Amino acid sequence: MKFSRRNFIASASTLLATSAAAARAAPPVVARPVVQPLGAAIPAAAPTDASLDLIRATGIRPDLFMSAMEALNRHGAKVRRDRIAIIDFAAHSAQPRFHLVDLDKGESRSLLVSHGSGSDPAYSGWLQRFSNRPGSNATSEGAYLTANYYTGKHGSSQRLVGLDPTNDNAMQRAIVVHSAWYAEPEMVQQHGKLGRSQGCFAFSRRGLDQVFDHLGEGRLIYACKVDANAGSNLIG
Secondary structure (H helix, E strand, C coil), X not given: CECCHHHHHHHHHHHHHHHHHHHHHCCCCCCCCCCCCCHHHCXXXXXXXXXXXXXXXXXXXXXXXXHHHHHHXXXXXXXXXXXXXXXXXXXXXXXXXXXXXXXXXXXXXXXXXXXXXXXXXXXXXXXXXXXXXXXXXXXXXXXXEEEEEEEECCEEEXXXXXXXXXXXXXXXXXXXXXXXXXHCHHHHHHHCCCCCECCCEEECHHHHHHHHHHHXXXXXXXXXXXXXXXXXXXXX
């Protein structure tokens, strides 16, 4: 999907400004012990005509896109801002929910991605909860910085740095980007869902190449399950 660079940049600016204004106007959120709500705690502002163009261009849910843009703004000094990846963990694993967005060109494409077994104990294909706890085998919510490449047990892989309190154990937990047999499209055809990882973002071989080509090092991956009717789904 694409539209003009000028309209895209103008829409992004309007969207960020609207989100920031809504955040200032919203009542204070009372922090809970240990767990700090992330994506879902960001107030959802009513999209303007310009922001609707932006949302249509990416095909990403408006509330999730606005949350991702806020994360990019929050961590902008640490990451390159031309491209971003947004993961919609409110979607089933059989759906392409890893969105690669080129903010310079106004283009996007979507890929299949797995979630952790600790986030879906019943293996329903739906992510039920997040965790940042070592040994949980769960997916963590939040913003990640793509780091260096290496070759491990899954072949070509990329390390991730967790930038938020909800995923700052990513390096300790060895949460990385890699390919896996259980993330191939054939899994969806045969079982109606992807297999589960130990918390990593696993892709098909072809999908991994696209992720590497799009993101490289120093860019943002934003993982979230935005639910308009509930808070962030965390288990510690």
